[in-house]
Amino acid sequence: MTLSMYQASVPVFVRMLGNLRSLIEKGGAYAEARKFDGTLLADSRLFADMFPLARQVQIATDAAKGCAARLAGIEQPKFEDTEKTLPEILARIDKTVAFLNTVKAEQVDGSEARPITLALRSGELKFDGQSYLLHFALPNFYFHVTTTYNILRHNGVEIGKMDFLGRVS
């Protein structure tokens, strides 16, 4: 067994998106138990000019599908970023995982040197596939998944780090 670009990307995203799904479900159960609308959690944020939970999940799922597609050299599905409620956010996660599950190891493996160009608001970023995965896509993905966790936790949802990590061995 040798570490591969596929192993370090697609299964990591699928696994963590499953954990993210469970975290958000716990948020929904918490809202229901407290008798408030879960959409308030979806619209919650850690600071006035930070993105709310719904947007955090949109970006996390974009990070995952964008990375898989760029490494594989295929088109990614475009999602409209219209999610407002927790069920809509869960559906966004599900359609991302459904796409990721169509990406095959042989499409991603060997993409270490593949040129990747990202057009960000701040300008163009150029990478090779390995640097893109390790130093941009994975930290960016984890940033938004963790921030989603922190928004839920900050609102009192009873989750712990083992929910974030999931079943690990």
Added chain:
Amino acid sequence: MTLSMYQASVPVFVRMLGNLRSLIEKGGAYAEARKFDGTLLADSRLFADMFPLARQVQIATDAAKGCAARLAGIEQPKFEDTEKTLPEILARIDKTVAFLNTVKAEQVDGSEARPITLALRSGELKFDGQSYLLHFALPNFYFHVTTTYNILRHNGVEIGKMDFLGRVS
């Protein structure tokens, strides 16, 4: 070029710990400009029973040095977890990076199948090296670095995601 266990671990940790250092320095400058003691930031948290910033950095640095040492099959330095102030926290990061820089690629590469056992409060976890790195060590590390970011951001420190990601290409 082929993705390797070393490339996916040690340089990732070193790079992100440098970014974490810059984030905390910005926290210190913010406290100074606002004329409050930076230790208040070090002791700040997102919810009553979450760990404060100082502990987040202790765990992030432990995650990095523990992962590098376990994959390399060497002893890791033990730190005493006494950091209270922002300068002490920066020093913790620096000594972690100094250790990581002693770990060589040839010690870590080929560790995909190395048996790794973690003794957690919740029980023993057993992994192979690759699963440990991808599904435990990296998410755990990013969790605590991102939570540090979120604690600073929640307190109004003017940082953005590009500070978290660092110079990326």
